[in-house]
Amino acid sequence: MADAIVVGGGLVGAAIAYGLQREGLATTLLDEGDVALRASRGNFGLVWVQSKGLGAPHYQRWTRASAEGWAGLAGDLAAATGLDCGLSQPGGLHLCLSDAEMQERADRMARMKAEAGNHGYEYRMLDRRELAEMLPGLGPEVAGGSFTPYDGHANPLNLLHALHKAFTGLGGRYVPHAGVTGGRAAPHDFHVETPAGAFRAGVIVLAAGLGNAALAPLFGLSAPVRPQRGQILVTERAREVLPLPTTTIRQTPEGTLMIGDSHEEAGFDLSQKTEVMAAIADRAVRCFPWIARLNIVRAWSALRVMAPDGLPVYDASERFPGAFTANCHSGVTLAAAHARLLAPMIARGALDAALEPFSARRFGPGFPGRAAA
Ligand SMILES: Cc1cc2nc3c(=O)[nH]c(=O)nc-3n(C[C@H](O)[C@H](O)[C@H](O)COP(=O)(O)OP(=O)(O)OC[C@H]3O[C@@H](n4cnc5c(N)ncnc54)[C@H](O)[C@@H]3O)c2cc1C
Numbered sequence: 001m002a003d004a005i006v007v008g009g010g011l012v013g014a015a016i017a018y019g020l021q022r023e024g025l026a027t028t029l030l031d032e033g034d035v036a037l038r039a040s041r042g043n044f045g046l047v048w049v050q051s052k053g054l055g056a057p058h059y060q061r062w063t064r065a066s067a068e069g070w071a072g073l074a075g076d077l078a079a080a081t082g083l084d085c086g087l088s089q090p091g092g093l094h095l096c097l098s099d100a101e102m103q104e105r106a107d108r109m110a111r112m113k114a115e116a117g118n119h120g121y122e123y124r125m126l127d128r129r130e131l132a133e134m135l136p137g138l139g140p141e142v143a144g145g146s147f148t149p150y151d152g153h154a155n156p157l158n159l160l161h162a163l164h165k166a167f168t169g170l171g172g173r174y175v176p177h178a179g180v181t182g183g184r185a186a187p188h189d190f191h192v193e194t195p196a197g198a199f200r201a202g203v204i205v206l207a208a209g210l211g212n213a214a215l216a217p218l219f220g221l222s223a224p225v226r227p228q229r230g231q232i233l234v235t236e237r238a239r240e241v242l243p244l245p246t247t248t249i250r251q252t253p254e255g256t257l258m259i260g261d262s263h264e265e266a267g268f269d270l271s272q273k274t275e276v277m278a279a280i281a282d283r284a285v286r287c288f289p290w291i292a293r294l295n296i297v298r299a300w301s302a303l304r305v306m307a308p309d310g311l312p313v314y315d316a317s318e319r320f321p322g323a324f325t326a327n328c329h330s331g332v333t334l335a336a337a338h339a340r341l342l343a344p345m346i347a348r349g350a351l352d353a354a355l356e357p358f359s360a361r362r363f364g365p366g367f368p369g370r371a372a373a
Contacts, residue, residue, distance in 0.1 A: 002028040002173065004203035004346075005192060007180050007215060010040035011156070011331035012305075012338060013207030014163035019343020020205075021172040028199055029167065030178040030192065037210055037227075037268070040160050040331060042302025044232060044260040046245060047333050049150035050092060050123065054108060057115045058357045059311050062337055064119075067150050069336035074154070077162040080169055085159045086253055092151025093131070093246045095142050095287050102143045109146050123148045137240055137290045145246075153245040155252070156332045163335070175199075180208070183218045188322040190219070205346060206325040209305045210268075220319030222360040225327050227303035229264040231276050233284075235294035242288075249284055249291075257291065259284045263304075272301050304329045307360075314342065314358040316351050324351070325360075 002025075006017040009031030017029040049067050053060030067089070074087040096102040106125050113121040124147045131145055132138045168174055178196035183204075185191075190204040204219060206212050212223035237255030245251075250258050262276045277299060285292045305327055307313050312328035324346050328334055345351050 002026050002199065002201045004028070004205065005030060005190065005199055005201040006205045006207055007192070008206070008208035008211060009164065009174065009176070010038050010207070010209050011160055011163070011335055012209070012326050012328060013205070014160060014167060015331075015335045015338035016205050016207055016326060016343050016346065017172055018163050018167040018170070019339040020347055021167055021170040022339075023344055023347035025203065025347055026171070027167070028173045028175060028201065030180055030194055030199065031174065031176050032179040033177045037303055039209060039302050039305055040156065042230075042232070042300055043156050043332055044230075044250070044258060045153050045156045045332055046092070046247075046250065047087065047089065047152040047154055048092065048247070048330070049333070050094060050146060050148040051108060051112065052330070052333075053311075054112055054115070056311055056357070057117070057119070058354065060112065060116060060121070061119055062312070063330070063333060064150060065341065066334045066337035067152070069340050070152070070154070073336040073339055077159075077166050081162045081165040083158055083162040083165060084155075085162055086155035087152060088154070089150075089152030090244050091147055091149040093126075093135075093145045093147050093244050095131070095145040095246050097141050097143065097283070097286055099143050105146050121148075122150075134243065135288075137288050139286050139289050141286045151245065153250050154332060159332065159335060163339070179211075180215060183215070185219045185320040185323060187320055190320070190323060203322045203346065204324070206323070209327075210303060212305075212325055212327050216325050219323035219325075220317040221315050221323060221325045222363075223313055223325050223327050224360060224363060225305050225307055225313070227266075227268050228306040228329070229266045229269065229301050229303055230261040231264075231272055231280060231301045232261050232299065233259040233277060233280055233296050234298040235259070235291065236297050238290075238294055240288075240290055246287070248280075249287060256297070257284075257294065259291075268303065270301050270303065272299060308363060312358050313360050314351060314355050315360055321349070
């Protein structure tokens with residue numbers, strides 16, 4: 001028996017569990033074992049705002065709030081655990097390789113600003129000359145790019161480690177090898193079965209990534225998420241310095257370059273494809289020709305947790321009050337929002353009205369969350 005159960009120990013579940021424990025709820029975090037689908041161990045590490053939420057200004061605001069809260073989260077985690085999440089928020093760039101790409105980007109950024117309204121959205125379109133001054137070794141094909149001051153990057157593995165360590169440091173209970181196989185729901189009374197035993201609590205948060213799709217209906221919720229594969233390349237350490245992260249290339253503090261990342265509809269297939277890796281590398285070399293001299297030392301693929309419209313899904317069950325779900329494909333960026341904004345809402349028992357547009361009800365009837373409403 002705990003006050004709250006969080007199902008899923010990836011970035012989303014760990015951030016929420018840490019936040020709930022901070023709010024004073026005795027929380028049990030149920031997770032699978034080492035071999036699991038876990039986007040949290042295979043992502044690109046951007047804390048990224050630009051271009052998030054075109055046509056959905058509530059998503060832009062939520063992302064901005066998280067990016068603004070990230071330094072506070074990183075500071076709290078460092079103080080609690082001694083772990084450095086490697087946060088750097090110098091702003092970020094999106095590079096364009098042709099005039100057509102540049103025009104498309106300029107249009108997109110102008111629409112983002114218009115949709116942001118009074119909330120504001122600072123950005124600059126940079127021409128080739130300005131970019132070349134910021135980024136030594138820029139390739140001749142780069143036509144320009146966009147800059148926003150909100151962007152940054154972090155070490156996502158340290159973040160995951162720090163969230164877990166801070167959670168257990170506050171007295172939270174982490175149970176691995178405890179994949180939830182079934183459950184029973186009543187208002188404020190939830191039972192789940194796992195290979196590690198049965199667990200019970202008055203609050204349950206489904207944060208099992210792709211596992212949420214099957215779990216949500218048990219609790220009067222809907223999590224229509226599908227896998228979307230992304231492949232990433234990592235180079236050896238470079239002598240050159242990339243001062244700002246870009247949408248597809250970032251340099252770690254150790255000097256390696258991370259180069260990403262594809263968006264492939266391949267179901268649960270985690271294999272890597274040389275043609276995709278070649279396309280990723282080709283674009284990187286066109287942006288920065290010196291990258292061609294570097295060896296690739298690691299490469300992997302991982303599965304994003306993707307809703308039909310690409311936006312997060314947050315819901316509170318109407319049929320079984322006390323049950324919540326959280327799903328997103330930007331769990332690094334949104335870690336601060338999940339720990340510092342979403343978890344306190346869950347602890348209070350209801351999601352704020354500002355999160356209503358993120359409900360799965362937006363997908364219309366046919367989703368269990370809708371049917372229950
Ligand atoms: C290639 C790629 C690049 C990305 N780049 C970025 C980026 O730059 N910035 C960014 O913000 N985000 C990025 N993301 C997205 C980010 O990684 C995800 O949003 C985030 O990791 C999702 O976390 P999660 O906890 O929801 O899911 P996961 O990390 O998949 O974790 C789910 C957890 O739930 C557990 N689980 C599943 N089923 C059950 C069950 N039945 N019972 C108990 N536990 C269960 C699993 O074992 C796992 O631990 C990227 C993702 C990919 C794939």
